[in-house]
Amino acid sequence: MQDGNKPYFSNMLIFLMFVLLFPVSYLMVVIRFFKHWHYTHLKISDLRVGASLYLLSCGFMVFLIGAAASGNNNGDGPTPIFAFFLLFVVLALPGMLLLWIAALMRKNLNKRYVRYQELIMRNGLRSIEALADTVNKHWRTVIQDVYRMMHLGLLPAGQIDPGTFQLVISSQGQADSDGFKTAAAFSEGHASWQEAAPAREKAGQPPRGGLQTVECPGCGSGAQLRSGESAACEYCGAKLQTT
Numbered sequence: 075m076q077d078g079n080k081p082y083f084s085n086m087l088i089f090l091m092f093v094l095l096f097p098v099s100y101l102m103v104v105i106r107f108f109k110h111w112h113y114t115h116l117k118i119s120d121l122r123v124g125a126s127l128y129l130l131s132c133g134f135m136v137f138l139i140g141a142a143a144s145g146n147n148n149g150d151g152p153t154p155i156f157a158f159f160l161l162f163v164v165l166a167l168p169g170m171l172l173l174w175i176a177a178l179m180r181k182n183l184n185k186r187y188v189r190y191q192e193l194i195m196r197n198g199l200r201s202i203e204a205l206a207d208t209v210n211k212h213w214r215t216v217i218q219d220v221y222r223m224m225h226l227g228l229l230p231a232g233q234i235d236p237g238t239f240q241l242v243i244s245s246q247g248q249a250d251s252d253g254f255k256t257a258a259a260f261s262e263g264h265a266s267w268q269e270a271a272p273a274r275e276k277a278g279q280p281p282r283g284g285l286q287t288v289e290c291p292g293c294g295s296g297a298q299l300r301s302g303e304s305a306a307c308e309y310c311g312a313k314l315q316t317t
Contacts, residue, residue: 079225081116082109085123092127099127112214114183115222121176128169132161186211187223194220194229194241202239213239288314 083102092099103124110116139157186209193199193208202220206213220241223229232243290307304315 079222081119082106085119088123088127092130096127096131100124103127112212113218113222114179114215118176118179118183121172121179125169125172125176128165128172132165132169135161135165183219186219187228190219190223191228200241202234202241288316290314 083106088099088102088106091102103120107117107120107124110120136158139154139161143154189209190205193205199205199208202213202216205220206216209216211219217234220229220234224231230243232241234240235242290312302316304313306312307314
């Protein structure tokens, strides 16, 4: 099974292929998106990467057409307005649409995570199939959502029994579960669920081992760092630092 916290192709590899052989980079994003079909948080990253490729291609083409137009007849030739409009429709507009879809998916994921925490920690629901029916998502998507929440510290540590499809909270997670029942891990007022602190912090309790969840400013992935610690993102290399 794929690691739910690591993309199928790294962003660095995709952008490298964009420079060397740009059509391949588009194909890689499409392949990655379908490989991440049940990994919502990774699909959001895929859409953002795809949008970046569209916008970068548009900017590069605008530069080339503008340079060619200014070089013809010493700049006395007609301005290629139609070409710029075509680039906007074919490249810029799809890029902006992908960013809008990614933002909408992130907003829905935020609400879904709030709902998961309510169902699991407050109502005691442990059945993956019941969770899937409640949030109207495929059971595979629900499994990846739950594991992602555990990784971010939004749910106690545990695992899913493959035989019964039941969420099993570990003994350590059960001991810590009170901190999750008293407060939501994040609120809908946050711009992103990734910006929210774990429920233990909301309840006035420090994270276990001083760990904090830090969102990468480059690719949006999450990482666990100790207070005062800094590191490089394992996916895109951007600097991560706790506050």
